[in-house]
Amino acid sequence: MNKTRVLTGVTTTGIPHLGNYVGAIRPAIRAAAQENVESYLFLANYHGIIKCHQPEMIEESTKAVAATWLACGLDTERTVFYRQSDIPEILELNWILTCITTKGLMNRAHAYKAAVDKNITENQDADFDIEMGLYSYPILMTADIIMFNAHHVPVGRDQIQHVEMARDIAQRFNHRFGKDIFRLPEVVIDENVELLVGLDGRKMSKSYGNTIELFLTPKQRQKAVNKILTNLKEPGEPKFKDESPLFEIYQAFATPAEYAEFESNLKNGMAWGEAKKVLAAKIGEELEPLTDKYNELIAHPTQIEEILQAGAAKARVEARERLAQVKDAIGIKSLA
Structure with missing residues (x-):
């Protein structure tokens, strides 16, 4: 059976939040469980240093992201x-x-x-303080993808352009050197959950400070959910989807029937406070069973390291072979 190769990764610049989980981790783990899928999943720590210049954060985030994927059920024997x-x-x-x-x-x-537009708006030189990591980011992302000839790359809509660039670069290489070494990757978007919104209704992102962490106690989770933006409508007044991010966040964790009931209850006057309790409980249903495993891994990082080294050993077998093909194509080879 021909398998579809799916590749995705998460940058190591913070502690995973619901947006990472809904948009990347959960879909990747579900895909990895399918018999017709071959998954390559990685911690993008070189991408992390583009924005984060705090070594302690890179190290801590690497541990937390790896523990998250493993706690969420990633089968490292099949991926x-x-x-x-x-x-x-x-x-x-x-x-x-x-x-x-x-x-x-x-x-x-x-x-x-x-970044250029921001500089111009602030009357700075167009390239002021723009480092080459930011500028060249799409090329490194291309190398991540085409090194393993991924068929599909699940991304949020804000990353579609980078996968399109990967296709352009791979095609340019194949054409220039007359070798079909690289497969042209395709974007995969989850149309039901695109980009999870955060506490303030914008995309959930560490840079906005509007995230909800994954592995919290029930009390911590409720406290975080209570910060979600709502209006001043009283209990009994109808409430609608465009009035709060509560709706979209709940939808990411609920079945269609559960979401329909939640939306109906709010339209019929359920209080915002009650809705936040319902949302926190719904998130907890999915994440609380995973919390003990996460905490166990965080407490024993050598377990994580062993798993990562085993994965790297498997990945490098193919990476060495493909890089050898590339070097041969461009004329970097032994003279003997």
């Missing part, structure tokens, strides 16, 4: 689970791809353009 920095071939490929990628393509990257 390749590794840390990006343990695969040096990715960095070699990154440089080779940099040498064939046009500056014009990088100029169109959304993150770079946003």
Whole structure:
């Protein structure tokens, strides 16, 4: 049976939150459980240092992200689970791809353009304080993807452009050197849950400070959910989806029937406070059974390290082979 290879990763710049779980971790683990899927799942710690220059945070986040995936049920016997920095071939490929990628393509990257626009708005030089990690991020992401010839790359809508760039770069390499070494990856979007909203209704993101962590006590979870933005409507007044992020967050954890009932109850006047209790309980139903496993792994990081090293060993077998093909294609080879 031909299997579909799915690749995804999470940057190591903070403690995982509900947005990471709903948008990346949970879909990846569900996909890995399918018989027709071959999964490559990684900790993107080199991507992490683009934005985070705090070594302690990178280390702590790497441990927390790995423990999260494992606690959430990732089967490492059926998947390749590794840390990006343990695969040096990715960095070699990154440089080779940099040498064939046009500056014009990088100029169109959304993150770079946003940084330029911000500088201009603040009357700074267009490239003020923009580092090459941010500028070249799509090339490293391309190396991550095409090193393992992924068929599908599940991402949020804000990352679609980067996968499209990966296709462009892979195609350019294949055409220039006359070798079909790289598969052109395809974006996969979960149409039911795209980008989870945060406490304030914007995308849930550490940079916005609007996140809810995954592994909390019931009391901590309720306290976090209580911060979700609502209006001043009283109990008994109808409440609608565009008035609070509560609806979308609940939908990410509920069945269609449960969500319909939740929405109906709010339309019929359920109080915001009661709705927040219902939401916190619904999130807890899914996450509380995983919390003990997470805490056990955090307390014993050597268990995590052993799993990551085993995954890296599997990944490097293929990475070495593909990098050898690439080097041969570009003329970097033994003269003997």
